[in-house]
Amino acid sequence: MLQWAFDTMLGFGLLWLAWRALNSSDLFKAIVLFIAFGLLMALAWVRLNAPDVALAEAAIGAGLTGALLLAALARLGAMTDQNVSGASAYPVPSAQPPAGSHFSRGLLILLLSASVAGMAYAIWSLPSYATGLSMDVAAHLDDSGVGNPVTAVLLNFRGYDTMLEMMVLLLAVLGVWSLGGLQQQPEKPVAAVLETLSRFLTPVFILAAAYLLWVGADAPGGAFQAGSVLGAAGVLLLLSGWRPRVRLMQWPLRLALTAGAGAFILLGLLTLLLEKQFLTYPVAQAGRMILLLESLATVSIAVTLAILFLSVSSGHKEKSGKGEKK
Amino acid sequence: MQTLYFALALFLLLNLCAGMWRVLRGPTTADRMLSAQLFGTTVVAILLLLAQASDSPALRDVALVFALLAAVTAVAFVQRVWPEDKESERDRG
Amino acid sequence: MSSLLAIDWGVIAILLPLAGGTACVLWPALSKPAGLISVTGVVLAIAGLGWRIMENGIYRHAVGGWGAPLGIDLFADGLSLIMLIMTALVGLGISFYARRYFSPRDAVRFWPIWLFLLAALNALFLSADIFNLYVTLEMTGLAAVALTALTGRIDALGGAMRYLLATLLGSLAYLLGVALLYHDAGSVDIATLAQRIQPNAAVWTALGLMSAGLALKTALFPLSFWLPPAHASAPAPVSALLSALVVKASFYILLRLWLELFGDFAQGASMLLGLLGAAAILWGSLQALRQTRIKLLVAYSTVAQIGYLFLIYPLASAGNGIAAGMAAYLAFSHALAKSAMFLAAGNLMLFGGHDRIADLDRAVQRLPLTVAAFALAGVSIMGLPPSSGFVGKWLLLDAAMSQGRWDLAVVMIIGGLLAAGYIFKVLGYAFTQAEVPHDARAVPAGMEWAALLLAIGAILLGFMASEIFALIAVDLVVNADEAGTVWTA
């Protein structure tokens, strides 16, 4: 009974937060509500017995996306010269829905409710018992080299998806770079407390990432989660004023970015040559191979996320003068 | 015992609604951000309770990641949004 | 020789551009050579794959050795093969154009993203798994958006932003459909799904969501609002890639789902898709006729030509093989003609510094090859013999007549007439002198030839209809042999 109450409240909380986040008059409020929404999503994953997803959501959905959005909003405020302080920090005149007739508004709401009802009916009508692929996964788990079924699916059974996934991350960086590159911006002075905080926290983040990576073989965790936590450490460092040296921005950075993708490609070619089968690991070596892949992927994911944050938050040259004028 | 944990979790979830009110009301950006941080803390507490209730230690890892990542959004706020705030106040003053 | 046949060309066609793209990230200075080598390699790999399919029938490769439904299968039949050949050939032409088009600074940005796009397209056409298709779709979309924004001009940024939102929305709708299908039938492998799927509420919802999402990504009218700004504002080689290949990717998935999963029971929905296709032909052609800039004109022409592709759905009752053949043939024909047109438009823009149709200023005398490319591609778009556009549209017209769909036949004829209108509008100005003569810059010969060769390809394809249909038919025979067996490694 209490569980029901909890789940119902969580479900309504999610819907309500989403509604307010999407329709509040103030963009900053919208982002804070969205961060809160991410927190509740992680609770939902926990309730659905998906701790791996909860970890990913905690690291990415609630943490990094929030930081990205906040940083982007701050830059947006600086660019469009909006009033940045006070009660309604980011009022957006165009945030209100365009004035449509009551009729069309009503029609839209009717249409949307009908689609929710349709989807609900479709979900309701699904066969009440389906195990999906859990049996197949369980049957082959011993041959996969890891004990955590989610890691087994991600890195072995459907490792090809993960390979393409690494390319998606790389593509995002390329796309962001092609928009205007990675010009550095003189930073505002960093408060001493931030510096100390980041100095204390960074090792903890690294430790947590290593733990998640290691434990991912047999318990919830793995490359994506570890990479996001490590990437968050990078974001924290960037926020507290740390900038990689120019020398590091060249090939070491590029190497780190492509490590995961490159490892997958090399392994793919190797398995194609030796086993005549793409991405087939020999059973005896599977565990070690997965750990190696995951470690490199963790580095790549972390660097990618940190770079994406850096590009969004410190953006482009033309806009950097603001801090210096003071 | 399980019931107790769930009752507590439910209570904390209700607490979130109180925090929600602060997010919606404001009046300053810091109020909103702090209540979001409170959100994070409460969620960590709920996670720990659920970990006890459902006897799955993995949830403690989730709570750990949450606690760590809360620092990132807080710092992002302080470093990106808040200083601008003070500066523009100084400009006007 | 048999050792060559044993090579898994399909995997190579995916890995090679991925490796090339990664190499471009590592050594930006080598972008152009790495890009050209990878693209040429892909053409060879696809040739190898085609040979293998001719010898052995359908290609199936269980990635990781697990086999569907647990693992992911790569799969290629005649339809996939034709799409792969289309990608490889058009990609090769555009690559040789891009070799001269981009400044060194832009080349560093263009090549890695284009190689990842090529890999994503190959992976998409080779996939037999609807979730893997989602990943490739997202990869295609992100790469296409990044390429659209390449110039950094304000119209390009706006076009790219709209494109990104549209493509993300389309992918999410598709993914929701995947979720429903997975939970209905317990698999994401298309062949397994085809065996298990029954028309029920969940399947119908999935059909609606996936079709809507993919139609949005394919820019089927009225979901085509994002296409003209994106395709018109991108650099010319990118516009060519987007119009020729990227919209075909989502169209292919839709066609595949329809042929394998939904076609049997979704007759009504086929009619709707056909109606929208007919509307797209009329609306897109009329809009194209109204444009004053070449690239927008060509972009609206794409909206219209996509309409023809969707006419296949209501006419598909002739049988899967024929429908797949017509779709593949029309898509291939449009890819060649439209890429030639965009490249020619790029040449005209480079030459005059603008793309206003009224100020073409006797381009025919100074850029004869480019205008010839535009005209030949136009012949195919209009559907005049002996071009591939003529054969493709003739087949459609024939199917419409034999099924008594006079309405669709009339729309097709009107579409052809309108196409003639907008193409002759451009050609007419290319022959006349502008009121204000202006400077002209030289266009590298390689870029002119790239456009012309693609246009000639569009004409030559007109003589190869039987080969295309033979490719599709080969698989049907093989299919009949192994009917019902799910082949795993």
Place this chain on the structure above:
Amino acid sequence: MTNAFLYALAGSGLFVLGLHALVMHAHVLRKILAINVMGSGVFLILVALARRSGETTTDPVPHAMVITGIVVAVSATALALALMLKLAEKSGQAVLPDKHGD
């Protein structure tokens, strides 16, 4: 019926709420938030339906898919934000220059 259905229903609600906001709001940042909410809705449906037969088995495949999806979502969000900032830098506002009116 188990409480997994509740989450699946919440997921479809989120999908539609996001769709509504995506269509109705002009500001790009809101559209990006809307896409993210829609994504969360889809992920919720994907995972929740795996639990509909009760507490017995957990299907890891949707979990893996959602982790993949979350990573795609954050990449797309970053690209969208960067695009939005560049657009705002050039045009002074983060609204799509549009004539169709969405």
